[in-house]
Amino acid sequence: MIMSKKTIITTACLSLLALTASAQSKRISGTVSDPEGPVMMANVVEKDANDRIVSAAQTDVNGNFSMEIKSPKNKLVVSYVGDKTKTIKIGDTETFTITLESASRNITEVVVKATRTSSGGLMIPKREVSVAQQTFNMDNLNGLSFTSADEALQGEIAGLDIVANSGNLGAGTTMRLRGVTTINGNAQPLIVVDDKIFDNPDETFDFANANEEEYASLLSVNVEDIASITVLKDAAATAIWGVNGANGVIQITTKRGSRGKTRVNFSYKFTGNWQPDGYKLLNGDDYTMLMKEEFYNPSQSSTATTNIAELNYDPSWSEYENWNNNTDWVKAVKQFGQMHSYNLNLTGGGQKAQFRISAGYDHQTGSIIKQKLDRFSTRLVLDYNVSDRIRFSTNFALTYTDNNQNYANLLSKAQTLAPNMSIYRQNADGTDTDEYYIMNPSGSSNGAINPYTGNYSSYEMRNVRAIGNPVAIANLAWKKDQTYRIVPDFSIKYELLGTGVEQHRLTFNGRVYFDIYARSVPSYYPASLSTENWTASTYNVSTNTESNRFLTNGRAELVYTPYFHNKDLTAMMLFRYEMSTSKSNSQSITNNELPNGITSPTTDGDLRSMSSSNSRANSQDWIYNGHISYKGRYNASFSLRADGNSKFGPKNKWAYFPGVSLRWNAIDEGFMKPLRDKFLSMLGLRASWGIVGKAPDADYLFYSTYNTSSGRYGKGNSLLTVATIDGLKLDDLRWEKTTSYNLGFNLGFFNDMIEMDFDYYHKSTKDLLMKGVAIPTTTGYSSVSYANVGKMNNDGWEMNINAHDFIKIGKFRVSAGINAAQNYNEIKEMDKRVLDAINTEWSATTRGAYLNRVQIGNALGSIYGFRYKGVFQYSYQYLQNYQKEHNLTADQYRSWINEQLAAGHTFPVATGADGKVIMTSNGEPQHLVYNYDSGSSTYTFQGGDAIYEDINHDGQINALDIVYLGNSLPKLQGGFNFTFNYGRWSLKTRFAYRFGNKVVNAARMSLQEMFNTNNQTTTVNYRWRQDGDVTPMPRALYNTGYNFQGSSRYVESGSFVRFNNLQLSYNFDRKVLKRWGLSALQVYFSMNNLWLWTKYSGIDPEISAGSWGVATESSQTPRSKSFTASISIGF
Secondary structure, eight states: OOOOHHHHHHHHHHHHHHHHHHHHOEEEEEEEEETTEEOTTOEEEEEOTTOOEEEEEEOOTTSEEEEEESOTTSEEEEEOTTBOOEEEEOTTOOEEEEEOOBOOHHHHHHHHHHSEEEETTEEEEGGGOOSOEEEEEGGGGTTOOOSSHHHHHTTTSTTEEEEEOOSSTTOOEEEEESSOOOSSSOOSOEEEETTEEOOOSOTTOOGGGOOGGGGGGGGGSOGGGEEEEEEEOSHHHHGGGGGGGTTOEEEEEEOOOOSEEEEEEEEEEEEEEEOOOOOOBOOHHHHHHHHHHHHHHHHTOTTTTTTOGGGTTOTTSTTGGGGSOOOOHHHHHBOOEEEEEEEEEEEEEOSSEEEEEEEEEEEEEOSBTTOEEEEEEEEEEEEEESSSSEEEEEEEEEEEEEEEEOSSOHHHHHHHSOTTSOSEEEOTTSOEEEEEOOOOOBOOTTSSSOTTTSSOBOGGGHHHHHHOOHHHHHHHOEEEEEEEEEEEEEEEEEEOSOOSTTSOEEEEEEEEEEEEEEEEEEEEEOGGGOOSOTTSTTSSEEEEEEEEEEEEEEEEEEEEEOOOSSTTEEEEEEEEEEEEEEEEEEEEEEEESOOTTOOOTTSSSEEEEEEEEEEEEEEEEEEEEEEEEETTTEEEEEEEEEEEETTSOGGGSEEEEEEEEEEEEGGGSGGGHHHHHHTEEEEEEEEEEEEEEEOOSOSOTTSOOEESOSOEESSTTOOEEOOEEOSOOOSSOOOEEEEEEEEEEEEEETTTTEEEEEEEEEEEEESOEEEEEEOOGGGSOSEEEEEEOEEEEEEEEEEEEEEEEEEEETTEEEEEEEEEEEEEEEEEEEOHHHHHHHSOOOOTTOOSOOBOOOOTTSOTTEEEEBOEEEEOSSOHHHHHHHHHHHTOOHHHHHHHHHHHHHTTOOOSBOBOTTSOBOBOTTSOBOBOEEEEETTEEEEEOOTTSEEEOOTTOSSEESGGGOEEEEESSOSEEEEEEEEEEETTEEEEEEEEEEESOEEEEHHHHHTTOOSSSSOOBGGGGGBOOSTTOOOSBOOOOTTOOOTTOSBGGGEEEOOEEEEEEEEEEEEOOHHHHHHTTOSEEEEEEEEEEEEEEEOOSSSOOOOOBOGGGOBEESSOOOOOEEEEEEEEEEO
């Protein structure tokens, strides 16, 4: 068949078009590698003349790629994190062999700055983050000595208030983020380690009355393993953690392996620590003089101390040499503490697998004798890439801690113990034996049995005997706290759809982890510390408490990243389902009257107590979180979490927590170009709203549980155990919920050389959960385990400013940072039952106590007491004697007293609102009394007594004169730092501060009360002794008077600025190190807790708030001062 011309022409045209298209669109392939080998998941993109991406691909596990290009005139841009980006002309080449170079130090910093950050489980660009969060890089603290991450964060995060519980080993800290949002439950932020909740393993732990060591769960995470810490602040950020994130979230990310040959890093730190100077205390001679005066004053009897041999320096008494000393007990319990910290890690891997193995060992002795902490930790992290779609990961962590603690607070005992008593029993010539001195049994209260009638101690010295010999207690009694924690974690990541930039991506993340925890707390108090008989409760007492928990958590997660042809639009969304179950048990036993040398409580003896408990908790939740961005300028995120918890009944088992956040990067608008070209590099406005919740700390609240330790009934050998229902079934208990909104902005100047972020927030917590709420006893119970009792608000603001290398002169560079935060707390509503239970009636006979007061409209942590006005200079008898001596009429008498009062002299008389004396009907000044009730007073004030302001001028001091004295919550807190670099030298400084908070100095109260036989500070040498003495120190009165009532006298400013760290470091030249076979070498020297600026009269104003938020110093061991020398070596 002959083809027509028309057909031939048509065929030719089509062929020509096909050839043209073939010439414009073709497929290329190649491999990408770097000095470490083939590069997987490198980005290979085709860009046109306008620098727009027109096609893209990613390399596989062998570094291979294949893609169809749009035009050979375009260029290929190949990039991979950690390598320099490479641009290549395409041209006629069809097969490419591309080798990337490792990025330099400066290039690396730029890459890190542009990386994505985690927000609500999604990895989004930093400039699109719309919630309130702050990230801290732990590399900034290399070489410093910290036992836990919370210590490192003090003063670094705006709004995160961190206070050391004490200076004892393993004491930990108390953390509050954006104020207090709960009453007597756990107010600590949630700790998350590598996306796993790291909570307190004890489900029934009483956070309101916990001792200091219980909070130190962060000891289980080695600081050397931490890469960064992100603090989530607002509800939109923490909503993904639902019930767990009500108090804020601290996300810890640990270090992982990286590609390259195996690298070995070893570091060693030596830290020497010592206690700061404390109170100046009386020596033995001044102490005995005080005691004689203290015993004499109440009775004015010259024989008041005749039979108190411990104060008489009587050589004829057999114990004389043991009470003829000037013992510095505080010095005796202090020592120079040491910490040796060893850390080793190996990291490396190839294209398919990367690993990091670390091990750390800390050996620490405290600044108080007989304190020792040993901790071993290890962590194995393995990432294995099966293909460019599948990755398996495992993270295995183990920590063992052995904390040898003091059986009692030695420093408190040492401060109050009689200084004329000896540490060791002494011979007749005054030389020490090797036996600790223990006081003899107390004599009788009537004095018939005393040191002169036998081997007894004076009854009046029973308080000293009760304190005990702290050096002996440290060496003979002991308490250990041993914990094991194992956390194996297994996860898989599977790309279900595409893996390229221009493809829809659906990523499945599956995870299973276990949290295995065991704790044992044995203690022993030997009979040798007491002179009681063998039937006494203190005779060879052994106690052991053990607790265990096993938690299993499973999670399934889908992350969808759609591909839009419109390059300005990006989105991500996450859906997660999680289920967790935990089982825990504990048992405790106390036994005494054990045979000497036997310390196990399971040995036959006198069984004092025994208890056990079991609990199980189940929870499940699902989460949806989405993020959408247009041009990176307009950004929105939204989340919804549903939490189900077995701690609630069917009515409230599930709760829902939404969150929404927005961000507008106004800097990208056209009208901002003039400022953008000059100095402004970022202006982002943020707003967020969300709800978070909290569940009670106890299990089985919905069930009626039985208690078999309520007692026994019967008699003789027929005693049977009583089983009772433990409490009322709580089927209406509701979740504690906090609704908050946050308004903030981000500023950047001079290409982000200076960065600033500011946030204002409001949080409203309703249905506050409270433990042990009193109910009418007609129900058959005195209280319920938990109840929803009220509402509380927190308002505040936060500011954080960082300046990076804002001064550059040659090799010299300076960086700085400062943060500040302010929080206002207010109780809005409170159940009347709670107010009645907490706001107890004032007791006139109770000394040294401050009233618990929770008032609607006031803040939690408010302090109430009397207003202290000094010491009465003159006695009432002085006035009477003056009138008699000068024969004054009633009018003259009144006028003279008012003249004296106007001149500043003080007398124990009642005055009116005008400051003038109130006279009785018989012309006598009204004697000021303490608590006049039912026709008589508890006490009549005398000269030398403490003056408390008579607020209502009714002539008596009582509950009506109690006023507000301040609050323990700081009005402003934060920190600041400076870094100076010159070449390879670096000098870093870190400061933390708190302003506006009040502390009850109960330690000073105890050391200045002059009420018992405790030792006192040297300031009592200036005590009142006679009429006319002008002094702030009242007279000494044994077991009488009211000179140390809870008043403004002991409420002090807790404001301080602490110079936390001063560190000098040097980083050796890598070229020099290469000749030595090393890859890195850094040396550091730092001074820690270097200086403290404060008006606080005690040792350290950094006191954590106790129950109901009142901060009270009760002679806790203060933070020690220390220095650290460190070396880090890389091979």
